[in-house]
Every structure is written in structure tokens, then in C-alpha cells.
Amino acid sequence: MKDFTGKFAVITGGGTGMGRELARQLVAEGCNVAMCDVSAANMAVTKSLCEAEGAQGVRVTTFVADVSDEAAMNAFRDAVARDQDTDHIHLLFNNAGIGGGGGFVSGDREGWERTFNICWGGVYNGCRAFLPMLMAAEAGHIVNTSSVNGFWASIGPNTPHTAYAAAKFAVKGFTEALITDLRLNAPHIKCSVVMPGHIGTQIISNSRKVLTGDDSDTLSDAAVAQARARMAGMMGAAAEGLSDDQIHAFMAEAARRFHEDAPMTAAAAATVILDGVKTERWRILVGDDAHRLDALVRETPEAAYTPEFFASFAAEVGWIVGG
Numbered sequence: 419m420k421d422f423t424g425k426f427a428v429i430t431g432g433g434t435g436m437g438r439e440l441a442r443q444l445v446a447e448g449c450n451v452a453m454c455d456v457s458a459a460n461m462a463v464t465k466s467l468c469e470a471e472g473a474q475g476v477r478v479t480t481f482v483a484d485v486s487d488e489a490a491m492n493a494f495r496d497a498v499a500r501d502q503d504t505d506h507i508h509l510l511f512n513n514a515g516i517g518g519g520g521g522f523v524s525g526d527r528e529g530w531e532r533t534f535n536i537c538w539g540g541v542y543n544g545c546r547a548f549l550p551m552l553m554a555a556e557a558g559h560i561v562n563t564s565s566v567n568g569f570w571a572s573i574g575p576n577t578p579h580t581a582y583a584a585a586k587f588a589v590k591g592f593t594e595a596l597i598t599d600l601r602l603n604a605p606h607i608k609c610s611v612v613m614p615g616h617i618g619t620q621i622i623s624n625s626r627k628v629l630t631g632d633d634s635d636t637l638s639d640a641a642v643a644q645a646r647a648r649m650a651g652m653m654g655a656a657a658e659g660l661s662d663d664q665i666h667a668f669m670a671e672a673a674r675r676f677h678e679d680a681p682m683t684a685a686a687a688a689t690v691i692l693d694g695v696k697t698e699r700w701r702i703l704v705g706d707d708a709h710r711l712d713a714l715v716r717e718t719p720e721a722a723y724t725p726e727f728f729a730s731f732a733a734e735v736g737w738i739v740g741g
């Protein structure tokens with residue numbers, strides 16, 4: 419699909435980050451956008467940015483839905499048909515996701531399943547809900563956001579990362595298998611798997627809000643305790659001696675650095691994703707770090723989970739280690 423003008427795009431997780439930037443760039447190209455998110459307030463900001471910059475006559479609509487909830491996603495689909503006044507869509511961006519659920523052995527099961535059900539279940543529910551509307555278009559494209567953690571199940575040797583990696587591998591495997599299924603059964607629909615490296619977004623604070631159900635910018639007592647336990651995994655007993663204020667400051671600084679010191683912005687990432695759709699690439703690596711990691715894991719798969727592999731890769735691409 420080379421031209422987005424006059425098309426209909428659905429974006430999950432349009433409230434911030436890459437979802438917001440996809441919405442802005444699509445609207446700037448004359449594409450109608452329907453987004454969902456758990457945050458109505460963040461979607462309102464995205465909508466006003468789109469409307470300030472977008473072409474005349476383009477519709478931008480919002481709907482509060484949790485992508486892990488099948489009934490909510492079906493309600494979102496019905497709202498898209500009603501609010502956009504269409505029986506078909508051309509583009510589906512299953513973008514919503516959170517980080518979390520790191521530990522399987524000793525971590526909290528609820529957080530594990532919440533992370534998995536959003537990162538994998540959101541893609542599955544999005545495809546199930548919107549496939550009929552894609553089938554009804556003359557051309558369609560499904561864009562599923564995985565991660566470098568869809569081919570490399572780690573964020574470093576000192577931090578368990580099981581739920582997110584399992585979900586992102588599932589997104590990648592499902593999307594790759596869809597290539598053949600679509601070619602056989604719906605050849606007018608293409609699909610792509612997106613694998614970003616480190617992109618500067620607010621995913622750290624957004625994930626905490628989704629996992630705790632607490633929308634405030636201040637960490638709850640439970641979140642401080644969880645952060646202290648995670649830090650103990652990284653820095654040992656020294657974490658026990660930190661005050662709550664020090665934990666707050668450490669977490670805020672880690673989130674700030676993740677957002678502001680990233681090698682690529684969310685806007686630049688959205689451009690790479692949309693270029694990948696236009697050139698019909700099924701695998702869209704986003705960022706130099708993602709390309710390098712892809713090459714390294716292929717070159718030395720047995721070494722991929724050793725501390726030396728991570729240290730050398732992180733130093734080469736400039737990843738921030740340990741917050």
C-alpha cells in the first residue's frame with residue numbers, strides 16, 4: 419500500500435509513544451485514524467495533535483478499550499464502523515503493549531499474565547476483531563508490533579524478562595505464519611512484524627500505571643517495594659538500604675533516561691514503520707540497535723544469553739545498562 423490518503427487505519431495504544439506518532443503521520447498523509455487505548459486523556463492529546471496538523475476532512479476517533487479484553491475489542495470494532503462510517507479498514511496497527519512480568523520463577527503471576535495477555539492477547543484480539551473489516555477492503559495491511567525481544571529473549575543478564583519476551587516471540591511467530599495464511603486465503607491483505615530496539619517513549623511509567631491500576635505519577639508503596647526487589651536483583655543487598663525517596667528518584671531517573679536518552683525517537687520509529695508498510699516489508703527492524711542485534715544473534719546464537727554478549731553489544735550500541 420503506497421498511498422494512505424483516504425484510507426482507514428486502526429491503531430491500538432494510540433495514547434502515547436509510537437502509537438501517537440503513527441496516528442499523527444497517518445493523519446498528515448490524509449488517512450482516517452481510529453484509535454483505542456486505556457487512557458482517554460492521552461488519546462485526547464493525540465487527537466488534538468492530529469487535528470491541528472492533519473488534512474481537512476480526515477476523521478480521528480477514539481475509544482477506551484483494553485486490548486487484552488476480547489469483548490472490549492469487539493466493541494471497539496463496532497465503534498470504528500459507527501464513528502468512521504465504514505464497513506472496511508485498510509490498516510491495522512496492533513501496537514499497544516507494556517513491559518513487566520519479568521520473573522517466572524519467583525515473580526508475581528498476576529503481573530506475568532497481565533503483561534502476556536496485553537502484549538500477545540492484544541495482537542490476537544485485534545486481528546480477530548478486525549479481520550472481517552480488512553477482508554471487506556480492496557487492500558489491507560496488518561502491522562503487529564513485536565520487539566527485538568521477539569527474537570532475543572533478554573534485557574540483560576541480571577534481569578528476568580519472561581512474560582514480555584514470550585509474548586513478543588508469539589507476536590513474531592504468529593505474524594510470520596500469517597504471511598502464508600493470507601497469501602492462500604486473503605491475498606489482498608499483507609502483514610508485517612515490527613521489531614523496535616530502544617525507542618524513546620514513556621513505556622516505563624505507562625506500564626507501571628497499567629500493571630498497578632494506579633494512574634498517578636507517584637509510586638505507590640507496593641510499587642516501591644517491587645522496585646526495591648528488582649533493584650536487589652541488579653545491585654544486591656545495597657538496594658535494601660535505600661530509602662523510599664531514593665527508590666522514587668532512581669525509578670524516575672531510569673524512566674527519564676529511557677525516554678530522553680534513547681537512540682531513536684517515537685516519531686522517527688513511526689516513519690520507519692510506515693515506510694516498511696509502503697515498501698511491503700514483512701519484517702521491519704526499527705533502529706540501528708535492532709539491526710545490529712539481529713545480526714549478532716544470527717552470528718552467535720549460543721552466546722546470545724551470556725553476560726559477555728550483552729556487555730559487548732550494549733557498549734557497541736550505547737544501551738544504558740542498569741537504569
Ligand SMILES: NC(=O)c1ccc[n+]([C@@H]2O[C@H](COP(=O)([O-])OP(=O)(O)OC[C@H]3O[C@@H](n4cnc5c(N)ncnc54)[C@H](O)[C@@H]3O)[C@@H](O)[C@H]2O)c1
Pocket residue numbers: 430431432433434435436437454455456457460483484485486513514515516517536563564565566613614615616617618619620621622624625628684
Ligand atoms: N519503546 C521501546 O523501546 C520499545 C521497544 C520494542 C518494542 N516496543 C513495543 O512498541 C509498542 C508501543 O510501545 P511504546 O514504546 O510506544 O510505549 P507507550 O507506553 O508510549 O505506548 C503504549 C500505549 O499502549 C497503551 N496501552 C497499554 N496497555 C494497554 C491495554 N491493555 N489496552 C490498550 N492500550 C494499552 C498505553 O496506555 C500507551 O498509550 C509496544 O507494543 C511495545 O512493547 C517498544
